[in-house]
Amino acid sequence: MTMPLSAAILKRIAFLCPKRWDRCYTLMKLATDPVYAAVGKELGGSTLPVLDVGCGIGLLAFYLRESGFTQDISGFDYDEKKISSARAMAVSGGYEGLSFMAGDARSGLPEFSGHVVILDILQFFKREEQAALLKAAAARVAEGGRLIIRTGLQDDSTRFHVTVIGDWVARLTLWMKEAPVCYPDGELFRSVLGNAGLKVCVKPLWGGTPFNNHLVVAER
Numbered sequence: 001m002t003m004p005l006s007a008a009i010l011k012r013i014a015f016l017c018p019k020r021w022d023r024c025y026t027l028m029k030l031a032t033d034p035v036y037a038a039v040g041k042e043l044g045g046s047t048l049p050v051l052d053v054g055c056g057i058g059l060l061a062f063y064l065r066e067s068g069f070t071q072d073i074s075g076f077d078y079d080e081k082k083i084s085s086a087r088a089m090a091v092s093g094g095y096e097g098l099s100f101m102a103g104d105a106r107s108g109l110p111e112f113s114g115h116v117v118i119l120d121i122l123q124f125f126k127r128e129e130q131a132a133l134l135k136a137a138a139a140r141v142a143e144g145g146r147l148i149i150r151t152g153l154q155d156d157s158t159r160f161h162v163t164v165i166g167d168w169v170a171r172l173t174l175w176m177k178e179a180p181v182c183y184p185d186g187e188l189f190r191s192v193l194g195n196a197g198l199k200v201c202v203k204p205l206w207g208g209t210p211f212n213n214h215l216v217v218a219e220r
């Protein structure tokens, strides 16, 4: 589960994308972003299912399947076009046990118990919406399960400023439906998730990127 996937497998996932732009994006993203392997490592050989909030076109689900993770994975995202792409890719890839549903995480999360993953969406939420989402996510973490979050953290580093620019580029190229509004700090996770009974660890996840990304792992 911890080994990065081979170039041939990354290409196989990318070529499931119906659109040329998504194919190039997927290949670049999977080859350079350390988050998918990091999530795989945190999940290990767990027998619990996974809920991926803000799943986009389902890259985490495909990465985990190709890494040998066999439990059910449910993706949830408010961008219906991305959900349609994820569903089409799951069918053409012949992946079993993957489902993708459309919905706005601001209005609540689906019924679920297992591991919950939230990658790169908190910056679109106001502070009180971030806290509400974290509480809802924590309530869905089963005994022995983890809430795994990747987010840019607000601080006074150059990395933080590069993170903000990256999110604005995603908005201006229309890849994202919204512009960033608020970046969380480490205290938000320690207070909200700690109060929900989870043991919280916040660590940098920079890899070869210029962003101020951190991995938050909260365990029940």
Ligand SMILES: C[S@@+](CC[C@H](N)C(=O)[O-])C[C@H]1O[C@@H](n2cnc3c(N)ncnc32)[C@H](O)[C@@H]1O
Pocket (backbone or CB within 6 Å): 053, 054, 055, 056, 057, 058, 059, 060, 076, 077, 078, 079, 082, 103, 104, 105, 106, 118, 119, 120, 121, 124, 177
């Ligand atoms: C930066 S992308 C990350 C995609 C995916 N998590 C990944 O790492 O490959 C952020 C995703 O969050 C989704 N998103 C943003 N706000 C959301 C909301 N309120 N409810 C559900 N999904 C949301 C966007 O549509 C987008 O697909």
